[in-house]
Amino acid sequence: MSSIATTRIQRELKDIKESNNQSIKIELKSDEFNNLRGEIVGPSGTPYQDGMYKLSIKIPETYPFNPPIVSFDTRIWHPNISSVTGAICLDILKDQWAAALTLRTVLLSLQALLSAAEPDDPQDAVVAKQYKDNQKAFVKTARFWAQYYANAPGPRDTDCVEKLRKASEMGFYKDISLQALSTHSWDLENAIQYLTSC
Amino acid sequence: MASYFDEHDCEPTTSVHNSSRRTDLLRMLRLFLRSDVEEYGHILGQFIPDGESLAPPAAKSVVENLPRISLKDLDSKKDAQCPVCLAQFDNDDVIITMxxxxxxxMDCLLPWLQKTNSCPLCRFELVTDDPDYEELKKEKLGQKEREARVADLHSSMFG
Structure with a gap:
């Protein structure tokens, strides 16, 4: 790895430790400086509130002249993040990257993205469509995913719990059942029909 | 055969040369991508620059003329650090002022300006050597001015 990339990552890790922000974390995955693990807390006032989201951060050889490659390891229901792969659609991770941006500013931007989705520039078309057409179903799904995958506290929606139980009792994997129910805005019949057809 | 402009006894309003024709084509593609973004945008976007891609490098002559200074010229900012490598400036470092x-x-800024034309910190844009990009910038500015004029007109009529 180039020396500028390595020294910058070392300085950034030190700065984050000293900044004492409890809602973002970055640590090395191994001794290599090109492979890091991040964690952000879901912002309050959103369906993601108090969820713990793990991120995988890869540092290119040409950092900071090229952006870090970041994706969600924890599954999340959000218009700008793939509900299947965790790929993120965020301008500063692509063409709006600037060499003075840091991992700390990237994680803060991701928290801002969780607070304010941009459904017109979607990464996950299914989620974006639900966000625009059926906001109530979107919030219900995003909150349930936050509790199911990101350990967000609070009582779970009984309708979601019940339908997920029914689908998995029919022999479908829980993750796949949850994806199908979410995609079909918790219409059990449509979700089952979809699950049996694929 | 007589051209459209001969038949109508008029001149084209703008000179149609290659680069503006190319900008027109790009603008058409951008409009197309925006309107159909849900259906095709993602597929086409991989192949066609949509105007949102990284801006071209800063013009070589402009970069060469950026003032080079040293730490002693920065006396009010003794503990300043370079925003690219995050290291503090040292006495024998060559520092560039944007x-x-x-x-x-200098060693941190030059590779960046060879990639794109803006300040890594505030995105202040330097001039580029790319005529298409400069044309696009002018076009965007013109559009903003037109919008501002329309807004002015509206507020003078209804405001």
Whole structure:
């Protein structure tokens, strides 16, 4: 790895430790400086509130002249993040990257993205469509995913719990059942029909 | 055969040369991508620059003329650090001043300006050597001015 990339990552890790922000974390995955693990807390006032989201951060050889490659390891229901792969659609991770941006500013931007989705520039078309057409179903799904995958506290929606139980009792994997129910805005019949057809 | 302009006894309003024709084509593609973004945008976007891609490098002559200074010229900012490598400036470092009054190590700033034309800190844009990009910038500015004029007109009529 180039020396500028390595020294910058070392300085950034030190700065984050000293900044004492409890809602973002970055640590090395191994001794290599090109492979890091991040964690952000879901912002309050959103369906993601108090969820713990793990991120995988890869540092290119040409950092900071090229952006870090970041994706969600924890599954999340959000218009700008793939509900299947965790790929993120965020301008500063692509063409709006600037060499003075840091991992700390990237994680803060991701928290801002969780607070304010941009459904017109979607990464996950299914989620974006639900966000625009059926906001109530979107919030219900995003909150349930936050509790199911990101350990967000609070009582779970009984309708979601019940339908997920029914689908998995029919022999479908829980993750796949949850994806199908979410995609079909918790219409059990449509979700089952979809699950049996694929 | 007589051209459209001969038949109508008029001149084209703007000169149609290659680069503006190309900008027109790009603008058409951008409009097309925006309107159909849900259906095709993602597929086409991989192949066609949509105007949102990284801006071209800063013009070589402009970069060469950016003032080079050393730490002693920065006396009010003794503990300043370079925003690219995050290291503090040292006595024998060559420091470049951007027109926006941001300071960088020369070795940290030059690779960035060879990639794109803006300040790594505030995105202040330097001129580029790319005529298409400069044309696009002018076009965007013109559009903003037109919108501002329309807004002015509206507020003078209804405001």
């Amino acid at each position: 027109p926006c009054e941001h300071y960088f190590h």
